[in-house]
Amino acid sequence: MTTRFLDRPAVRAVLGPTNTGKTHLAIERMCGHSSGTIGFPLRLLAREVYDKVRALKGDAATALITGEERIEPPGARYFLCTAEAMPRDGGNRAFVALDEAQLAADRERGHIFTDRLLNARGREETMLLGSATLEPMVRALVPEASVEDRPRFSTLSHAGACKLSRLPPRSAVVAFSVEQVYQVAELLRRFRGGAAVVMGALSPQTRNAQVELFQSGEVDYIVATDAIGMGLNLDVHHVAFASLSKYDGVRQRRLHPAEMAQIAGRAGRHQTDGTFGTLSGAGEGRGRPLEFTDEEVYAIEQHRFAPLTKLYWREPTPRFDSLATLIGDLEAKPFEEQLSPAPEAIDLAVLKRLAEQPDIAGSVRGAGLVRRFWEACQLPDFRQLGADAHARFVARLWSDLREGHIGADYVAARIEELGRTQGDIDTLQGRLAAIRSWAYICQRPDWVLARDEMAARARAAEAKLSDALHQRLTERFVNRRTAVLMRTMGKDRGLLRVKLEDDGRVTVEGQSIGHLDGFRFVVDADASVEDRKLMLAAAERHMPALLAAKAQKLVTDELGELELADGALVRGTQKVAVLERGKSVVRPRVVVAKELGQLDPAHKARLGEALELWLAQKLAPLEPLAALEAAALDPEAGSEVRALLLTLADRAGTVRREEAGLAHVPKEKRPLLRKLGVSIGSLDVFAPALLKPGPRQLLRALGVDRRPVQAGMEAVIEGGRHLPAGYRHAGKQAIRVDMAEKLFRAAHEGRAEGNRNGFLVDAALATSMGLLPESFRALMRDAGFRQGEAKPLAEGMFGPPRPLLWTWRAPRKDSMQPPSRERPQRAERKTPRGDRPRKPQSGKGKPEGRGERREKPAVTGPATGKALAGLAELFGKTS
Incomplete structure (x- = not known):
């Protein structure tokens, strides 16, 4: 009969869906007490939590007790157990918790969880953890319990069906048979x-090794049975169901929505949202597609399920007067209406089968032997052989136990026989299941002589088999080379380690994918048909870097260190090759020097190819210029834009605005220029990417731009007659054109906020660049800005002088406007008459600050003609 402990401290029931932190809360609460016990549904989960608590409390204070393993230091205060190994009264500890308590409705093990739910209590605190479907049963059977509902940390949403070939990374596929896994x-x-494989029959060591394959990112997929739904914490983003039905020990049936949610809830841990769906192409028989119903999707996403109405119960303290009395008590019906008799579990089925055998029944006399016989019948069927086959194994076991103990020599021989690591996956799994049976036997306190030694041997054999099984699973289901190659197709391919070995092999993350024959990639001969396409795709992505590495090695081995100077490749003072103009300014032809003409033709061709690859890598910083040249060949750009682009390319990325013919470029074409990285400034049109030291030095070394190059391309330098490339005059100084444009933009922003009297211009930015005040004013005059005169304070007034106001007028008639998106108001029209510059009369005098002569606006004819001439010179054609 059921014992109720209503006089114990109140019970706390923490209920909710997966990913609500229930187990984490129980661990924290237990560690806050002087002692505690937590019961788990799986040995794997108990082991995982044991490792966490041991890290917090130390080895001496933490114990792990399962059917097959018992780690119990003498002074242990915190016990992590499976539900079956958990003391039914809590073990007189301060804290007691039962995880996944809704398993009290499970056909096979439900009576165990029901008994712990009703009877396991802590001296100070008791906690029941489970699904919200358990709430009505808790309120009815444990009325003293306070019920807490915890929401899920993240959102779980339905993603529909997905092909296996398009399954997103970090996915788990759930199947319900070993064959389907x-x-x-x-x-x-x-x-x-490949994929990691996790099944309930695996040992914790094998399971952990397989999980580490997934968690470390070596594989992006994990295939598991429904054991994944019981607290296995993984970095899973999507759960795909390979089936929606399973065999429950009685019949093949469709999963209940709560069972679906328990599994789907593994997707999205902590604050990361998750998705669930099915595998398209699979079916549930009779041609029906594999898919969730609308009602199931709603229930899973909203965590709304039908509440439990019955829990399974079996007498936890039967009498041992005789086998008939024992069987009668185990088949007794409960008194509470919320409890149902448990279906016949395998331990009861084995007991009834053996009790029908006269030789065995005749040997079980007295309460002590009946109890001992019942304990033997409770040996779990790890091998999943069924009641009849398992009953024969128990009968053989009882033949030794009824005489006292099992001989150590016999146990050692069985363990040694099962510990062999030869064989395939199924063979090793069978041996692991059998060794688990012997590990369970060796843990019993009075079954085996030399118990501790035999238990240690069983654990060692299980560890050895686990390693071998992990190796077989990895060899069969993980193709590391394919996994690496698949990663090259993703967004993180740039992070992969692609290496050219000294012997010519090409490796990706240490996995060989082929070799270079000269400068030709050859796929490994042992590659499968599926891998060849992936290898070629990976090689295509990384080939430029690989060829450049080989060319660099070849050039270094043959010629030593090379340099690019004066349109040639030189080593010291010796020319190795000269550069001739090719189809593009930045794609010159490499002509091997005459001094190397005596080389063997094949070797000379190989060296020339290596030099071209070396040069292509060297000229990589000039890609923006190559993009301008390529865009100039596009007929869609229009003749005006093409002329401007050719002018920019011919002048190495910088051209004065008055020489660009910009007035004839349609406004709708200007976004194309911005897309190409061209900035249209107040005084210059330029490509900012080419105003760096690297590109400028390369252009000079190629002979494309003979102007001097400023080594560091500082913002402001000393002026002179011949300015370095990319600079313009600013009084006695010179400023880089992009920095000048930065000053003009700041001034135009101030102008937009000014009034008819003028506007303020902050000279602090120019000063920070190193520009002197007079140089700043000269530069601003070139862009049409004028600084007003200082006005003294009236007599008797004190304080700082009034800030100087500026005015602006466009310096040209080519509709030049500031490059801001909104056209600012024309402040000069609001300037008082007294402050306006006077116009020259009859050619005498010029407006203050203007140039010596007024230039005519650019027209289409000359600019276009000059650009076409540049095009002809560039490509060797006549216009």
Whole structure:
């Protein structure tokens, strides 16, 4: 009969969906007490939490007790157990918790969880953790419990069906049979490089090793049974169901929505949202597609499920007067209406089968032997052989136990026989299941002689088999080379380590994918058909870097260190090759010097190819200029834009505005220039990417731009007659054109906020660049800005002088406007008459600050003709 502890401290029931932190809360609460016990549904989960608590409390204070493993230091205060190994009264500890308590409705193990729910209590605090569907049963059976509902940390949403070939990375595929797990894992190996495999029958060591494959990113997929739904914390973003039905021990049935949610809830941990769906192409039989119903999707996304109405119960303290009395008590019906008799579990089925055998039944006399016989019948069927086969194993076991103990020699021989690591995956799994049975037997306090030694041998054999099984699973279901190649197709391909080995092999993340034959990539001969396409795609992405590396090695080995100078490739003072104008300014032809003409033709051609690859890598900073040249060949750009682009390319990326013919470029074409990286400034049109030291030095070394190059391309330098490339005069100084444009933009922003009397211009930016005040004023005059005169304070007034106001007038008649998006108001029209510059009369005098002569606006004819002439010179054609 059920014992109720209503006089114990109140019980706290924490209920909610997955990813609500219930287990984490229980760990924190237990560690805050002087002692505690937590019962878990799986040995794997108990082991995972044991490792966490041991890290907090130390080895001496933490114990792990499961059917097959028992780590119990003498002074242990915190016990992590499976539900079956958990003391039914809590073990007289301060804190007691039961995880996944809704399993009290499970056909096979439900009576165990029901008993712990009703009877396991802590001296100071008791916590029941489970699904919200358990709430009515808790309120009815444990009325003293306070119920807390915890919301999910992240959102879970339905993503529909997805092909296996398009499954997103960091996905888990859930199947409900070993055959289906293997099938899906094999397909993922072929098309995605592999998957980790997790099943309930795996040992914790094998499970952890497989999970580490997934968690470390070595594979992006994990295939698991529904055991993944019980607290296995993984970095999963999507859960795909390979089936929506399973065999529950009685029949093949569709999963309940709560079961679906328990599994789907593994997607999206903590604050990361997750998705769930099905695998398209799979079916549920009779031609029906594999898909969730609308009602199931709503229930899973909203965490709304039908509440439990019954929990399974079996007498937890039967009498041992005789086998008949024992069986009668185990088949007794509960008294509470919320409880149902548990279906016949395998331990009861084995007991009834063996009790029908006269030789066995005749040997079980007295309460002690009946109890001992019942404990033998409770040996779990790790091998999943069924009641009849398992009953034969228990009968053989009882033949030794009824005489006292099992001999150590016999146990050692069985363990040694099962500990062999030869064989395939199925063979190793069978041995692991069998060794788990012997590990369980060796943990019993009075079954085996030399118990501790035999238990240690069983654990060692299990560890050895686990390593071998992990290796077999990895060899069968993980193709590391394919996994690496698939990663090259993703967004993180730039982070991969692609290396050219000394022997010519090309490796990606340490995995060989082929070799270079000269400068030709050859795929590994042992590559599968599926891998060849991936290898070629990966090689195509990384080939420029690989060829450049090989060319650099070849050039260094053959010629030493090269330099680019005066339109030639030189080594010291010796010319190795000269550069001739090619189809593009930045794509010259490499002609090997005459001194190397005596080389073997094949070797000379190979060296010339290496030099071209070396030069292409060297000229990589000039890609913006190459883009301008390529855009100039596009007929869609229009003749005016093409002329401007050719002028820019011919002048190495910088041209005065009055020489650019910008007035004839349609406004709708100007976004194309911005897309190409061309800035239209107040005084210059330029490509900012070419105003860096690297590109400028390369242009001079190529002989494209003979102007001197400022080594550091500082913002402001001393002026002179011949300015370096990319600079313009600013009084006695010179300023880089993009920095000048920065000053003009700041001034135009101030102008937009001014009034008819003028506007303020902050000279602090110019000063920070190193521009002197007189140089700043000269530069601003070139852009049409005028600084007003200082006005003295009236007599008797004190304080700082009034700020100087500026005015602006366009310096040309080519509709030049400031480059801001909004056209600012024309402040000069609001300037008082007294402040306006006077116009020259009859050619005598000029406006203050203007140039010596007034230039005519640029027209289409000359500019276009000059640009076409440049095009003819560039490509060797006549206009």
